[in-house]
Amino acid sequence: MRTPVLDLNLLQTFLAxxxxxxxxxxxxxxxxxxxxxxxxxxxxxxxxxxxxxxxxGRGIRFTPEGERLLGHARRLLTLNxxxxxxxxxxxxxxxxxxxxxxxxxxLLTPALAYFHQMxxxxxxxxxxxxxxxxxxxxQASELDLAVVTRQTHSPGGEMIRRDxxxxxxxxxxxxSLVDPLPLALYSxxxxxxxxxxxHALGAAGRHWRLAYSSQSMTGLMPVVVAGxxxxxxxxxxxxPQLRALDEKSGLPALPSVEIALHRAPGRPxxxxxxxxxxxxxxxxxxxx
Amino acid sequence: MRTPVLDLNLLQTFLAxxxxxxxxxxxxxxxxxxxxxxxxxxxxxxxxxxxxxxxxGRGIRFTPEGERLLGHARRLLTLNxxxxxxxxxxxxxxxxxxxxxxxxxxLLTPALAYFHQMxxxxxxxxxxxxxxxxxxxxQASELDLAVVTRQTHSPGGEMIRRDxxxxxxxxxxxxSLVDPLPLALYSxxxxxxxxxxxHALGAAGRHWRLAYSSQSMTGLMPVVVAGxxxxxxxxxxxxPQLRALDEKSGLPALPSVEIALHRAPGRPxxxxxxxxxxxxxxxxxxxx
DNA sequence: CGCATATATCACAAACTGTGATGGGATCAT
DNA sequence: ATGATCCCATCACAGTTTGTGATATATGCG
Numbered sequence: 153m154r155t156p157v158l159d160l161n162l163l164q165t166f167l168a169x170x171x172x173x174x175x176x177x178x179x180x181x182x183x184x185x186x187x188x189x190x191x192x193x194x195x196x197x198x199x200x201x202x203x204x205x206x207x208x209g210r211g212i213r214f215t216p217e218g219e220r221l222l223g224h225a226r227r228l229l230t231l232n233x234x235x236x237x238x239x240x241x242x243x244x245x246x247x248x249x250x251x252x253x254x255x256x257x258x259l260l261t262p263a264l265a266y267f268h269q270m271x272x273x274x275x276x277x278x279x280x281x282x283x284x285x286x287x288x289x290x291q292a293s294e295l296d297l298a299v300v301t302r303q304t305h306s307p308g309g310e311m312i313r314r315d316x317x318x319x320x321x322x323x324x325x326x327x328s329l330v331d332p333l334p335l336a337l338y339s340x341x342x343x344x345x346x347x348x349x350x351h352a353l354g355a356a357g358r359h360w361r362l363a364y365s366s367q368s369m370t371g372l373m374p375v376v377v378a379g380x381x382x383x384x385x386x387x388x389x390x391x392p393q394l395r396a397l398d399e400k401s402g403l404p405a406l407p408s409v410e411i412a413l414h415r416a417p418g419r420p421x422x423x424x425x426x427x428x429x430x431x432x433x434x435x436x437x438x439x440x
Numbered sequence: 441m442r443t444p445v446l447d448l449n450l451l452q453t454f455l456a457x458x459x460x461x462x463x464x465x466x467x468x469x470x471x472x473x474x475x476x477x478x479x480x481x482x483x484x485x486x487x488x489x490x491x492x493x494x495x496x497g498r499g500i501r502f503t504p505e506g507e508r509l510l511g512h513a514r515r516l517l518t519l520n521x522x523x524x525x526x527x528x529x530x531x532x533x534x535x536x537x538x539x540x541x542x543x544x545x546x547l548l549t550p551a552l553a554y555f556h557q558m559x560x561x562x563x564x565x566x567x568x569x570x571x572x573x574x575x576x577x578x579q580a581s582e583l584d585l586a587v588v589t590r591q592t593h594s595p596g597g598e599m600i601r602r603d604x605x606x607x608x609x610x611x612x613x614x615x616s617l618v619d620p621l622p623l624a625l626y627s628x629x630x631x632x633x634x635x636x637x638x639h640a641l642g643a644a645g646r647h648w649r650l651a652y653s654s655q656s657m658t659g660l661m662p663v664v665v666a667g668x669x670x671x672x673x674x675x676x677x678x679x680p681q682l683r684a685l686d687e688k689s690g691l692p693a694l695p696s697v698e699i700a701l702h703r704a705p706g707r708p709x710x711x712x713x714x715x716x717x718x719x720x721x722x723x724x725x726x727x728x
Numbered sequence: 729c730g731c732a733t734a735t736a737t738c739a740c741a742a743a744c745t746g747t748g749a750t751g752g753g754a755t756c757a758t
Numbered sequence: 759a760t761g762a763t764c765c766c767a768t769c770a771c772a773g774t775t776t777g778t779g780a781t782a783t784a785t786g787c788g
Contacts, residue, residue, distance in 0.1 A: 154470050157448035157520050164445060176765060182442050188746050190767060195745090200527050209754060210765060216560070217530060224523035231519055232445050235512035239488050242505060272504070463735060476777050478735060483776090495735060497785055 160232055162196040163225040165189050166204070170222055174211040238270070241423075247275035248424055251286035251298035255338075255369075256411065260299075263427070263434040271423050283344070286414070293416045296424045299431060301344045302410040309412035312436040315386035317348060317406040318396040325379030325395075329402060332359035336372050336381035338389075344409060349384050356404035411435070448520055450484040451513040453477050454492070458510055462499040526558070529711075535563035536712055539574035539586035543657075544699065548587075551715070551722040559711050571632070574702075581704045584712045587719065589632045590698040597700035600724040603674040605636060605694040606684040613667030613683075617690060620647035624660050624669035626677075632697060637672050644692035699723070 168178035169189065179189040197204050204218035214222070252260060257280060264276065279286070283300035287309070290298040302311065333353065337346050346365075353360050363381040366372045369389060376383045377393050386409060390396055397403055413431060420428065456466035457477065467477040485492050492506035502510070540548060545568060552564065567574070571588035575597070578586040590599065621641065625634050634653075641648050651669040654660045657677065664671045665681050674697060678684055685691055701719060708716065 155452060155517070155521065156524060157452060157517070158523060160445035160448065164443060174765070175767095185747055186766075187748075187768080191746080194767085200524075202527060202531065207753080207766060212766075217527065220530060221523070221527060224519070224526065228516065228519050228523065229443070229445070231512070231516050233443065235446060235509070235516065236444060236488075238512065239490060239505065239509060242508060243490065462733095464733085473778055474735075475737080475779075478737085479777080482736085495784070498734060500735075 156199075158228065159196070159199070160228060162192050162199075163228055165192045166196055166221065167225050167229065169193065169205070169212070170214065170218075241270050241426075242272055244271055244423055245273040245275075246421070246423065247277060248296045248421075248427060249277040249279060249294070250427070251279045251281055251289060251295040251300070253283055253286070253299075253301065254280040256299060256301075259435045260431070263430040266430050266434070267423075267427050270426060274423050276427075290414045290416050293418070296416050296420070297428055297431070298414040299435065300412055300414060302412040309414035310432070311410050312413050312432050313411040314408040315388060315411065316408045317345070317384060318387050318390070319401065319403045319406070320376065320383050320385055320390060320394045320396050322377040322379045323393050323395040325377075329382070332361045333403075334363035334381040335360050336364040336366075336375050336383040337362060338366060338369055338372050338383060338385055345384050348407060348409070352404045352406055358404065444487075446516065447484070447487070448516060450480050450487070451516055453480045454484055454509065455513050455517065457481065457493070457500070458502065458506075529558050529714075530560055532559055532711055533561040533563075534709070534711065535565060536584045536709075536715060537565040537567060537582070538715070539567045539569055539577060539583040539588070541571055541574070541587075541589065542568040544587060544589075547723045548719070551718040554718050554722070555711075555715050558714060562711050564715075578702045578704055581706070584704050584708070585716055585719070586702040587723065588700055588702060590700040597702035598720075599698050600701050600720050601699035602696040603676060603699065604696045605633070605672060606675050606678070607689065607691045607694070608664065608671050608673055608678060608682040608684050610665040610667045611681050611683040613665075617670070620649045621691075622651035622669040623648045624652040624654075624664050624671040625650060626654065626657055626660050626671060626673055633672050636695060636697070640692045640694055646692065 165178060165182055165184065168181050169175055172178045172181060175189045175193070176186050178184075179186045182189070184192075193205060200217075200221070202217045202221075203215050204221060205212045205214050207213075250260075257278065260278065264278075267274070267276065279289075279295065281289075283302075286295065286298040286300050289295045298309075299312075300309065302309065335349060337349065349360070364372060364375045369385070372383060373393065375381050382397070382403070383394075384406070385394075387396070399405060413428060413435075415424070415428060453466060453470055453472070456469050457463055460466045460469060463477045463481070464474050466472075467474045470477070472480075481493060488505075488509070490505045491503050492509060493500045493502050495501075538548075545566065548566065552566075555562070555564065567577075567583065569577075571590075574583065574586040574588050577583045586597075587600075588597065590597065623637060625637065637648070652660060652663045657673070660671060661681065663669050670685070670691070671682075672694070673682075675684070687693060701716060701723075703712070703716060
């Protein structure tokens with residue numbers, strides 16, 4: 153059984169008429185002749201068996217039925233555009249390169265999944281490296297995008313996320329807050345954490361010593377859990393074996409790490425723009 | 441600027457092919473020839489610049505792009521059908537007559553509003569009357585629909601709502617639960633409340649006298665608020681001046697009033713069917 | 729191998745669609 | 759009023775599109 157269907161072309165001119173207010177202007181906008189638009193309106197009415205518009209001085213006026221159809225037409229054309237965009241996007245091939253510090257790579261998962269849905273033919277390379285290197289590479293257009301911890305000496309990019317920092321110790325340990333403070337440093341990218349620690353403790357006039365340092369959190373855990381050192385991490389990295397210290401511990405308050413998104417100079421490709429948008433949405437702080 | 445648009449006809453045959461699995465069967469279903477459906481598929485592919493299907497032994501197989509388009513096609517055609525149904529419904533003229541006890545008429549507001557949205561050309565008459573009369577009228581097809589309190593002696597219809605009954609007294613009065621109990625009766629429709637009261641008190645072996653009776657709640661309020669009588673109402677009718685009595689008062693527990701929807705015998709018109717559905721949704725108890 | 733079943737392709741007739749020209753109604757300026 | 763102007767409706771026609779029937783081609787099955 154064949155179901156009657158609307159002609160999206162007719163709906164499009166119908167909307168153009170609604171937007172412009174006159175048949176002539178709609179014809180202009182759509183590169184049709186005036187007579188064509190007039191006939192299209194009448195064809196639409198014939199198809200629906202309804203009067204949609206009437207002459208009204210200059211221009212036309214919609215009947216209640218016409219007004220009603222407006223909503224349907226808009227919804228249909230929106231859906232149509234989504235469908236076409238999607239089908240076209242899936243055809244886009246090429247490659248994108250994205251830089252990110254290894255420690256933050258896990259944040260990409262949802263954004264990458266969505267991106268692959270949208271652009272299954274795009275090849276995506278993820279390069280892990282230190283923030284300072286990544287910033288240079290993206291500025292040299294060796295990367296399309298880079299997600300980095302914002303450095304004092306490499307500003308720019310778009311801030312998309314703040315990760316509050318905390319002092320942490322083993323969950324069941326009394327912190328050994330001796331002087332100098334034994335510090336374990338988890339050093340993702342280019343040692344932002346170290347910088348932060350130096351600055352915060354320095355400002356508080358507190359002595360400290362580097363008790364342990366590692367590129368991987370795993371390597372640091374034993375020392376911290378055993379209570380041999382205090383570690384500086386983002387709040388999200390807390391796990392059941394760790395416990396955050398509040399201000400009562402006497403340690404200085406900590407700023408947040410800022411995660412920024414850098415784009416290669418020049419106009420980005422559409423997929424690059426989309427990927428940036430997805431990263432902003434899914435990597436960015438929950439709000440919005 | 442003219443935006444490219446999909447041809448819903450092509451999408452419809454595309455879906456038919458997806459449903460049936462073969463071009464030939466789809467052609468059959470749509471009353472096209474096989475060659476037409478084949479060409480339509482190819483036209484769709486040309487329009488999108490994508491291969492949607494491939495021959496696969498008997499029948500065809502969709503490419504990933506084809507599978508992807510399926511969802512879009514379904515959404516678009518669903519929206520198309522909604523639009524057409526809506527535009528057609530607005531054309532339907534005629535009249536419907538609906539019966540309801542006056543006291544429940546206020547319940548109709550949302551259902552009637554929605555109905556008028558859907559069928560602005562339909563003339564709707566609301567007849568208020570006693571439940572027993574309404575049931576007779578709807579059975580005689582003098583009414584299309586009737587919303588009534590279910591009577592022991594007029595069963596049938598479809599139960600759409602239960603209103604729990606309560607004993608109530610003035611908010612600031614100690615109930616005067618003397619014997620015989622002074623009862624105020626609000627008598628909507630055909631005295632279901634009175635029946636209920638008689639039955640409940642009779643079963644509890646409790647004497648009572650009719651202290652006051654009125655068709656309107658307003659008329660009853662002074663007597664009850666002043667503490668001269670206990671009144672029997674639905675829980676929804678409680679207001680700040682009234683207070684419900686719980687079982688500790690010694691008065692017998694009460695059943696619920698059942699509201700039923702009756703339809704005229706024979707096949708209902710489409711608008712009647714819709715109105716019944718709306719009433720079921722908006723008058724019926726909140727659940728669902 | 730050949731039959732049965734499906735899809736693809738082709739040429740053509742019918743239907744549809746956009747164009748330019750023309751007519752008519754309403755508004756505005758003089 | 760009157761003419762100028764603006765805008766919509768209608769018409770005939772040319773160009774295009776669409777569906778059909780016939781035919782060619784591919785695939786599985788006995």
